[in-house]
Amino acid sequence: MRKALVLLSVLCLLAVSIVPAGALAAGVRIKDVAKVQGVRSNQLVGYGLVVGLAGTGDSTKNMATMQSIANMLRTFGVTVTPAQLQAKNVAAVMVTAVLPPFVKPGDTIDITVSSLGDAKSLQGGTLLQAPLRAANGLVYAVAQGPLSIGGYAAGSGGASQQKNFPTVGTIPGGAIVERDVPVEFTAGGQIALALSQPDFTTASRIAEAIAGRFGPIAVARDPGTVTVSIPDYYRGDIVGFIAAIEELTIVPDTAAKVIINERTGTVVMGGQVTIDEVAVAQGGLSVRITRDKAVSQPPPLSGGSTVVTDKTTLQVDEAKASVVTLPPAASVSDVVAALNAIGATPRDIIAILQAIKAAGALHADLQII
Template identity: 45%
Template sequence: MYRLLIAAAATLVVTSQASAQVRIKDITDVAGARGNQLFGFGLVVGLDGTGSRSTFTQQIAVDMLQRMGTTTQIFSQLPAESVLRSTSISAVMVTAEIGPFARKGGKVDVTVSAIDDARSLQGGTLIFTPLRGADGNVYALAQGPLSIGGFSVTVGGGGVQKNHVNVGRIPGGGLIEKEAPGELVRDGKATLLLKDPDFNTSRLIAKTINERYPGVASASDPGAVVLCQPTDLTKSATQLIAEVGLLEVRPDIPARIVINERTGTIVAGEHVALSPTAVAHGNLYIGVSINPLVSQPAPFSGGVTAVVPRVQVASSEQQARLVPLPKSTTVSDVARTMNALGVTPRDLIAIFQAMKKAGALHAELIIE
C-alpha cells in the first residue's frame, strides 16, 4: 500500500499555487511574425558501407551525375542498377524552418532523414540541395557534413547502436537565398495572438497594456489583442511591440487535467474541482500461460512424436471498496483525495475518466 501511495503521488503532478505573473511575449505571438517550413530532396554521400543499394537510390545518383554533366556511354547502355552499385549513398528528405525576418545570406539548421533502406547516415555529407517553401519557391540551399549524435557498429551477426542513426542535423547547413515575407503592421494595427486563447486572459492583456499606453489595446476575441498606435506616440511599431511584450499579466488558466495513457502521467492545473461522490475501484487480473508438452507415441504404434501446447488460464480480482469523496475546491484537495484511495497511477486515469462521465469532475479532461 505504501508503494502505491508513493507511485500515485509521484505521477499526479499538480499546480496548486495561483498562476504566476508572466510576460505578454511569452503567452502571445505577433501576427505576421511566423516561421516558414522548407523541404527538399537530396542525396547523402560518403557513407561507410551503410547506405542503400536500392534501385530507387541508385537511379537518383545516376540522374544527379547526368545533370552535373558527368555522362559516359555506359550510362545510356545499362540500367541504373547496373551502372552504379554503391553502398555509400542514401536518398534523404531535408527539412528546415526559416524565421519570419531572416535575411538573405543568413544560415539555418537543417534536418536530414533517410527515406530508403540505408542502415546509418553516420559520416555522410549532404550534397547541394535546394529547399523550397509551400509556394514552390527556393528559399535556401543546404549542404554539409551530418552530425548524427549516435553510432551504429555491426560485426558479424551482432552489433551495437546508440540513438537513432538514420536522422542527422547540419547546424548552419542551410544558406538563405530568399527572404520570407513578414508583415507586423497592417493598416496601422498590429495583432497579438494568444497561444492559449481565453476570454479573460485576452481582456487582462488589453487592460494591462492600456494602463501603460492608454487607448492602445483592445481585445477583439479570445485569441487576439489588437494594438493601434496613437498619433501622439512617437515610438515605432517595433519598439511598441517590444515594450508591450515585457509587460506582465496573470493569465486565467482553465480547469484542465491532461492524461498521457502511454506513460501514465497525469497533470492537473488550477481550479480543478470535485463534487461529492463515491468511488469503488477494483482490478481484474487474467493470466494465460502456455507450456509445451511432448506427446510420445507407444513403441511400434506407428505414431509420431508431437508437441502439444498446454494452456492454463488463471484469474484474480481485487475486492473493491466504496469510498465516499467529499467536495474538493482545490487541486491539492483532489491530489490528497486520490492518493488516499491507495490506487496506482493507471487506476487514477480510469477513475478520472469515470468521474468526468458521471459529472463529478469539473475540469476539461485531455487524453493524449
C-alpha cells in the same frame, strides 16, 4: 507594547487573507502567452545526395538514387547510365529546415537530413549542395556539409547493435539563406496579438493591461485576437512599442482540465479543477490458489497401500474498501490528498476520476491522451 505587536500581526494576516486570489497569482508576460500576427516561420524542403558512406548507402535496386547520381555526374561532364553504376556509398535524402522570421541572406540555419531509400546508415556522410524550397517553389536556402547522426549501427555475423536512428542526421548551420521572406505585421496603423491558448478572459485582461499602460488603444476582437492601435508617438519606433507591450504582465485564465495518459499512468490536473461532494470507495479482490502434496495412509492391517495425491487450496481475500468523502468544491490539492489517503495508485486515480466525471461531480474537461 507586546499586545500592540500581536494585534498588528493579526491585522496583517487579515489583510493578506482578504486580498483577491487573482492579485496573489504570479504575473505572466504578454510575450509568453501571445505573439504578433504575421511574424511566423516557414518550412523548407529539398532533395539531395549524401556521399562518403562506407558501403551503407542505397542499393543498386534503388533506381531513383542511381538516376540522381547519373544526373549529378552529368553536370560535371561525366556521362554514365544508371545501369552502369554500382555505387553503395551514396544515399538519396530529403532535407528539411525551418526558416525563422527576419533572417537575412547570408545567415545560416540548421537542417535535418533523412534517408529516402534503403540506406542502412548515413554515418560519416557528407551532403552535397541541395537547394531548399518553400511551398511557393522558390529557393530560400542552399544546404551542404558533413552530417552528425548522434548514433551508430554496427553488425557482423548476424549480430547487430544500433543506437538512435542512423538514417537521420543533422547539420547545425548547414544551410545558407539566399532569400529573405518579407514580414508584414502592421496594417492600417494597427498590430494584432494572437493568443497561444484562445480564451475570452485572457484576451480581455491583455486588452486591459495595454489600456492601463497606453490608454484605450486595445480591443479584444475575439478569444484569440487582440488588436492594438499604434500611438502617434510610436509610429517611428514600432519595435520599441511592441517590446513595451510584450513586457506587460497579466494573470492568464485557464479552463479546468484533467489530462490523463493511460499508457504511462500519468494524471495532470489544473489548479481550477473542483468537484461536488462525492464518496469514493477503493478496494481489491485477491484470489490465491495453492497446490500441495498429500499422503493418504491406509489403516493398519487393511491391506491397502499408501497413496500420494495433489491437494488444491483456493483462498479468496477481499480487502476492506477505503471510503473517503470529498467536500463540495474541493480543490485539486484536496482531491490529490484524499485519493492518496485511500492508497490509490496512479491507475486507480484514473479510474476514480473517470467515475467521478461520469457521476457529474467533476467540474473539468477530462482529456485522455
